[in-house]
Amino acid sequence: MTAKRRPGRYGLRFVALGYLAMLLLIPIGMISYRAFEHGFAAARSSVTTPDALHAFYMTIVIAVIAVVANTIFGVGCALLLVRSNFRGKALLNAIIDVPFAISPVVVGLSLLLLYGRTGWFGDVFLNNGIQILFAMPGMVLATIFVSLPFVVREVVPVLHEIGDEQEQAAETLGANWWQTFRRITLPAIRWGVAYGVVLTTARALGEFGAVAVVSGRISGQTETATLWVAREFGQFNTTGAYTASLVLALIAVATLLAMNLFKRKEAS
Amino acid sequence: MTPVAPGARAEAPPRPVAWPRLGGAALGRGLVTAYLSLIVLIPIAALVAQSIDGGLDGFWTAVTSPLAVSALKLTLISSAIVVAVNVVMGTAIAWVLVRDNFPGKAIVNSVIDLPFALPTIVAGITLLALYGTNSPVGIDIAFTRVGIVVALLFVTLPFVVRAVQPVLLELDQEMEEAAASLGAGPLTTFRRIIFPNLAPAILAGAALAFARAIGEFGSVLLISGNLPKTQVASLFIYAQIQSGNDTGAAAVSVTLLLIALVVLLVIGRLTHWTLRHDR
Amino acid sequence: MRTSFWKPENLASRTAGGGSRRRVGRLALVTALSVAVGVGVAACGSSSSDSGGPINLVAYSTPETVYDKQLIPAFQKTSEGDGAKFSTSFGPSGDQSRAVAAGQPADVVHLSIEPDMQNLVDAGLVDSNWDQNQYHGIVQDSVVVFVVRKGNPKNIQTWDDLIKPGVEVVTPNVFSSGGAKWNILAAYGAQIEEGKSPTQALAFLKSLLEHAVAQPGSAGDALTTFTSGKGDVLLSYESDAIEAQRAGEDVEYVIPDDTILIETPAATTTDASTQAQDFLKFLWTPQAQQLWADGGYRPVNKSVLDKNKDKFPDPPGLFTVNDPSIGGWEKANTDFFDPTNGSVAKIEENLGVSTG
DSSP states (O other), X not given: XXXXXXXXXXXXXXXXXXXXXXXXXXXXXXXXXXXXXXXXXXHHHHTOSHHHHHHHHHHHHHHHHHHHHHXXXXXXXXXXXXXXXXXXXXXXXXXXXXXXXXXXXXXXXXXXXXHSTTSTTHHHHHHTTBOOXXXXXXXXXXXXXXXXXXXXXXXXXXXXXXXXXXXXXXHHTTOOHHHHIIIIIHHHXXXXXXXXXXXXXXXXXXXXXXXXHHHOOBTTTTOOHHHHHHHHHTTTOHHHXXXXXXXXXXXXXXXXXXXXXXXXXXXX | OOOOOTTOSOOOOOOOOOOSOTTHHHHHHHHHHHHHIIIIIHHHHHHHHHHTTTHHHHHHHHHTSHHHHHXXXXXXXXXXXXXXXXXXXXXXHHHHHHHOOOTTHHHHHHHTTHHHHSOHHHXXXXXXXXXXXXXXXXXXXXXXXXXXXXHHHHHHHXXXXXXXXXXXXXXXXXXXXXXXXXXXXHHHHIIIIIHHHHHHHHHHHHHHHXXXXXXXOHHHHHHHTTOGGGOOHHHHHHXXXXXXXXXXXXXXXXXXXXXXXXXXXXXXXXXXXXXXXXO | OOOOTTSHHHHHHHTTXXXXXXXXXXXXXXXXXXXXXXXXXXXXXXXOOSTTSOEEEEEESTTHHIIIIIIHHHHHXXXXXXXXXXXXXXXXXXXXXXXXXXXXXXXXXXXXXXXXXXXXXXXXXXXXXXXXXXXXXXXXXXXXXXXXXXXXXXXXXXXXXXXXXXXXXXXXXXXXXXXXXXXXXXXXXXXXXXXXOHHHHHHXXXXXHHTEEEOOSSHXXXXXXXXXXXXXXXXXXXXXXXXXXXXXXXXXEEOOSEXXXXXXXXXXXXXXXXXXXXXXHHTTSHHHHHHHHHTTOEESSHHXXXXXXXXXXXOTEEEOTTSTTTOOHHHHHHHTTXXXXXXXXXXXXXXXXXXX
């Protein structure tokens, strides 16, 4: 039986791996070649200009804010969805998925319409000298939007799985909700949370479309790494663009490793 | 990642428990609502308001302008192609990863998530470096519709694979062996035994891939070349924003969002139905 | 049996009457918290727009190098510019104008076409007399040229050569790029100058856009597309062509006999600091004009231009946007670039639809 299916199996293996190689591996290899085409020193100096370093710094700061905000929200929201019942729960559930269904450019446009000079809140903020668009807050709002669902969606199934017997037991023994959360719930969901955090980080680090609309591309100020890559690509600095791409790809690989680690921990 | 289509979640009815104790839930509900309003709902409300700024007529005119129609059409057709390829290749890859054994399988398995972790603009530059004008392998698909499809295939790769994989892992192989011992060929076994079991997962993965594909921006930005014939909806919206046509941009955005939500909802229901139908 | 513990009536009975008061309290807390979140988000964005802040320069994409490497350092060495700090933003002209109108901080704006400046006048951000100086608000000029591969393998010399079979053209997207609009006006005007009728000139535009193999978002992206190997000819600013040659790219350029004089406007916004106004004035000084010339841009200062005459040959059929063949920006913007009724929009629609 298995012997009979052998050729088919090899064929399928060949097709699947060939597809992956063409689509993923060879292109990534090409990027490293292009980055170091003119030597390691050229690659290094192309991404260590103050603007480039600041762009990476911006990316990290924005990602950290987005991750913290969405993790706190995500855990709370997941608890709400799993451990309580209320009117509008299905709606809440649906709204959380909206960021999956929306184009990043549209996210940027929404913020533009809301906080732009002629937007609903535009006057209020601008007249008080508060810059939302073309500054950090707008970019943070955009990034939080696109990376919102991940923690919720990772924690909900874990909460379902662990059930609430232990939580109830803790309460019977007189623990308050914070103690219950800290001692019982959190340890049980920690790998789910960690996995969600990794996904949120990956999404936040790579965000491009939404921040492209609201950043205003002020060099050394409101430019993230992805925006920097896009701009340098159009400015004869292809080495810089490829090298920064490679750095981002390496961060992506590190993210993958973290994902695998947490997935394994979650499973065990 | 573990993609889950909305509605596809098998939800155990929550039991009435006193958790967290008094005060928590109402406060929590308020905070969650406030956060979602600030981040998601109010911006979308502003978008919808702008799209009907010139009345429903204005909305309709904007959405039915020839360039908007061709952009939406191109988006839907290329996304449909991408989903079809993903259903076949994604299932094949999942199959190879679960049922096959070869050296390096663990690495291949983790590489699947790379398109998710890789910034989309990097994905675009990457594909352009290999399949662009200076292609070292002699394949030039830059600034063509084929290029757009390839970029979309890249970013949507994980969805079907990651949806099918866990189901395939849990699938009982005894059924297949039984079918085989009753004389069914591999194709019949796949069609009659395996596929019905995988269908809900494939559908869920396909829905997410479709939703992702119709909104994709970063990876297609550089590869499309912005020609009228390669302008997908997200690029059209971006061009409209840049030329100051906010209403046109908002109208197409709302259309795009509605399509994505409807697809996610319908497939969610469908998956639900298939699951129930099976059991 | 699904009973909701959190239903108000359940809550009220459990807390024996204390519920409603608590709920009000909670509601207040929720409101307070959401306000706090909003203020917190806002607070980290409050920027100092006082006179002590940097000069915000918002400009179109191509002069980035000249500003960063030449003009800004030179200004900082003058007495007016002593200690001036800059924060710069470069991108497609239309996009930059749109962003400033939506609230991006800007003291000095330098755009590639006048209508983008008009946007800011309409938004009340730039004074309507911005062009009331001896240079009409224009800081530097350029011309539309054909950038070709080294040795000009397809022997492209005239506009008609662009629409020969098999010639691939790269020009930026007209909806976002000011440079693209100059290209279109140059192509159209050249036809009129050569004695064609407006209908024939529009037909030429149509075949030209049919030959376009890419329409990147900005002039800068178009240049990268071309230098990476796509296309036989790039329609571009003369200044970009010069910069590309300097960067060691294997390209050369041809100035067609009939072409348009590109005039790029700059202005300060209504609430710009004195130092920002000084910077704008500095851009017209002979020193700065020479720096523009060194960067490949044609100076608007006559004497500086004359000194650099050999670098910038005058094509015999040079025309401006105000010549009768075009009829001024206002007319051109409606006739050609109106997103719904403009002739270029119509051509693009046909290209999108016919192949769709």
